[in-house]
Amino acid sequence: MGVLYLVSLLLGIICMLLLDHRFRLFFWRDPKAAAIVTAVGVLFLLAWDLAGIGLGIFLRGEGTIATGLLIAPELPIEEPVFLLFLVLCTMVLYTGARRLLDRIPSRQAERERENA
Amino acid sequence: MTYLWLALAFIAAAVIAGVIFARRGGNAGEHGKHWKAVGLAFAALAVLTAVFDSVMIGMELFHYDASHILGLKIGLAPVEDFAYPLAGVVALPGLWIWLTRKRQGYGSRDGEPSLKGLLPQALLASRPVSWINTAYPFAAAMILTTREIDWVLIVGTFYFLIPYNLAMYGINDVFDYESDLKNPRKGGIEGALLQPRLHRPMLWLAAITNVPFLLVLAFTGGPAVWISLTVSAFAVAAYSVAGLRFKERPVLDSLTSSTHFVSPAVVGLALAGADVTPGLLILLVAFFLWGMAAHAFGAVQDIEPDRQACIGSIATVIGARRTVRLAVVLWLVAGLAMLATPWPGPLAAIIAVPYIANCAPYWNVTDSTAARTNVAWRRFIWLNYGSGFLVTLILILQWSITS
Numbered sequence: 001m002g003v004l005y006l007v008s009l010l011l012g013i014i015c016m017l018l019l020d021h022r023f024r025l026f027f028w029r030d031p032k033a034a035a036i037v038t039a040v041g042v043l044f045l046l047a048w049d050l051a052g053i054g055l056g057i058f059l060r061g062e063g064t065i066a067t068g069l070l071i072a073p074e075l076p077i078e079e080p081v082f083l084l085f086l087v088l089c090t091m092v093l094y095t096g097a098r099r100l101l102d103r104i105p106s107r108q109a110e111r112e113r114e115n116a
Numbered sequence: 117m118t119y120l121w122l123a124l125a126f127i128a129a130a131v132i133a134g135v136i137f138a139r140r141g142g143n144a145g146e147h148g149k150h151w152k153a154v155g156l157a158f159a160a161l162a163v164l165t166a167v168f169d170s171v172m173i174g175m176e177l178f179h180y181d182a183s184h185i186l187g188l189k190i191g192l193a194p195v196e197d198f199a200y201p202l203a204g205v206v207a208l209p210g211l212w213i214w215l216t217r218k219r220q221g222y223g224s225r226d227g228e229p230s231l232k233g234l235l236p237q238a239l240l241a242s243r244p245v246s247w248i249n250t251a252y253p254f255a256a257a258m259i260l261t262t263r264e265i266d267w268v269l270i271v272g273t274f275y276f277l278i279p280y281n282l283a284m285y286g287i288n289d290v291f292d293y294e295s296d297l298k299n300p301r302k303g304g305i306e307g308a309l310l311q312p313r314l315h316r317p318m319l320w321l322a323a324i325t326n327v328p329f330l331l332v333l334a335f336t337g338g339p340a341v342w343i344s345l346t347v348s349a350f351a352v353a354a355y356s357v358a359g360l361r362f363k364e365r366p367v368l369d370s371l372t373s374s375t376h377f378v379s380p381a382v383v384g385l386a387l388a389g390a391d392v393t394p395g396l397l398i399l400l401v402a403f404f405l406w407g408m409a410a411h412a413f414g415a416v417q418d419i420e421p422d423r424q425a426c427i428g429s430i431a432t433v434i435g436a437r438r439t440v441r442l443a444v445v446l447w448l449v450a451g452l453a454m455l456a457t458p459w460p461g462p463l464a465a466i467i468a469v470p471y472i473a474n475c476a477p478y479w480n481v482t483d484s485t486a487a488r489t490n491v492a493w494r495r496f497i498w499l500n501y502g503s504g505f506l507v508t509l510i511l512i513l514q515w516s517i518t519s
Contacts, residue, residue: 005177026212031231033215035324041208045200048126057119057184063176069267077267078177086204093160094209097153 004065009081016088025095026088034091041087042080049079118184123199130203137210141217150213154205161201169193234317241289241310241318242281245497250284250380251277252504253403256511257384263519268336268387275329276380280352283322284376288356288363290315333387340386348379366433369415374407395458402453406468409446410496412439413475417493419486436486440478447471460513467503474499 020026027034052058053074060074069077134154142150170191173179180194188195254276258269289310310318330349334342354360355372362372378400390396415422415431416439422432431439451468454461474492481489 005172005175030216033212036215037208037212040211041204044126044130044207045204048122048200048203051122051126052119055118055122055184057122057181059179059181061173061176061178065175066177071267076177086200087208089164090157090161090201090204090208091212093157094153094205094212097156098149101149101153101156 002063002065003067005063006067006078006081009078009085012085013081013088016085016092019092019096020088023096023099025099026091029095037091038084038087041090042083045083045086046080049075049083119180119194119196120186123196123203127199127203127206130207134206134208134210137207137214141210141212141214146213150209154209157209158202158205161205162198165198165201166190166193169197231314231317233311234314234321237310237314238282238286238318238321242278242285246500247277247281248504249377249500250280252507253377253381254384256507257381257390258388260511260515261385261388261390263515268333271329272333272384272387275326275333276383279322279325279329280380283326283349284352284355286318286322287353290318291356291358291361333383337387341383344379344383344386347375348383351375351379364428366428366430370408370411370430373411374404377407378404395461398453398457399461402450402457402464405446405450405453406471409443409450409471412446413443413489413496414493416440416443416478416481416486417488417490419483431486436481436483436489437479440475440481440489444472444475444479447475460510460517463510463513464507467506470499470502471496 017027021028026037049058050072053072058074060070060076066076066078071077071080138147138150170193173192185194185196190198251273255269255273258272259265262269293310293312293315326349330345334345351362351372354362355369355376356363363369381400381403385396412430415429416436418429419431419436422429430442434442447468451465451472454463454465454468456462457464474495478489478492
């Protein structure tokens with residue numbers, strides 16, 4: 001039973017939360033809205049997984065870095081953790097990109113003011 | 117092709133939701149920025165997917181039924197896998213700006229009633245030094261019965277390690293705010309003063325972190341699990357919530373406090389489907405007496421601040437001296453009870469000795485010198501680690517005898 005995959009995912013989640021914390025992007029900006037987005041995202045993607053499993057498309061591997069614990073047929077315990085990571089990563093990237101895009105015009109304006 | 121159709125269906129749903137939310141959420145001037153940011157985020161996600169999906173497939177974490185996929189791959193990742201990040205990045209930021217639409221100016225921070233400091237406060241409030249005291253009884257009871265590590269054990273141990281303590285001490289600190297103000301002892305190892313603005317969020321945090329675990333654990337077991345979980349959760353809340361305040365009802369306070377530590381073990385036994393034997397019952401009773409003694413002794417040091425705040429406890433009612441003596445006797449009885457359990461249980465009787473030795477010097481303590489017992493209380497917190505060590509050795513012995 002390997003925990004490498006699970007531990008990597010948890011570390012990834014911690015890193016996303018650290019970025020979130022440092023730049024006040026998502027949970028540290030509006031915790032209630034962030035919790036809703038995260039729950040909706042994970043449930044949506046989980047439904048997608050279950051549909052894929054039901055249709056016989058997704059098959060669990062026998063990789064040695066996974067725990068092998070299942071929460072449903074073909075659905076390992078790591079999957080919801082992965083989806084949580086994916087949602088956090090997506091939202092940190094999006095909110096981070098918004099922050100950058102918002103800064104560009106303000107910097108230009110600053111420069112213009114300085115030049116004037 | 118099946119995967120492609122499945123992916124298209126979920127992407128279609130995501131796009132519709134994303135567009136609608138984005139329209140309703142942002143004002144017209146922000147749409148450009150919103151979709152630009154979505155594009156940037158997807159570009160980054162696509163690169164990450166190409167790399168890490170390939171790694172994950174290469175590590176054989178999962179694979180696909182070849183007849184269902186197109187066969188077009190980037191690295192080892194089938195193109196259909198890029199549908200996941202695509203759907204996520206199209207829909208979720210839309211939902212986010214819709215939910216946060218009342219805020220103005222994306223880049224600026226505002227004076228939101230802040231939850232700043234909630235998590236550090238919650239962790240401090242949950243007394244990490246004592247986390248093990250609830251997780252250990254659960255894990256030990258369960259693993260000694262089932263003799264294997266399964267997901268119920270992992271989930272349950274995690275629950276009794278952190279969320280359970282978050283609820284127990286979080287609720288406690290919210291409802292204790294007034295009396296804590298008068299007690300200089302709080303704010304360090306033994307608990308933290310909780311700012312009033314964090315009271316409501318703290319209760320929410322306790323609920324959110326506990327309810328899912330309670331439901332999951334309840335689903336995996338039968339009536340014995342339901343009853344023990346209910347008793348456990350009730351004891352956690354009833355100890356301090358306004359209206360019940362079991363901690364202010366003499367004797368009931370010690371009974372409830374001990375339940376906090378014994379009930380995780382009972383839940384573990386129930387989940388594992390343990391046989392109820394006389395030996396097991398005696399052990400649980402001894403553990404319960406130990407918990408009552410610990411609570412009663414802990415209350416002695418607070419006699420003065422508790423009386424000033426008009427809070428009752430076993431110690432304020434029967435007095436410092438009698439409470440200390442009661443604690444010593446309870447520990448003694450707990451130790452003697454262990455002598456009646458099957459081998460190697462009697463070895464555990466020795467664990468009572470350091471507790472009695474720690475507490476006995478205060479045999480003649482008075483109400484006015486009661487605060488001095490704090491020295492022994494601090495030792496007590498570390499004594500528990502030593503006892504845990506001895507208990508572990510005895511359990512390993514028990515394991516090897518019965519295997």
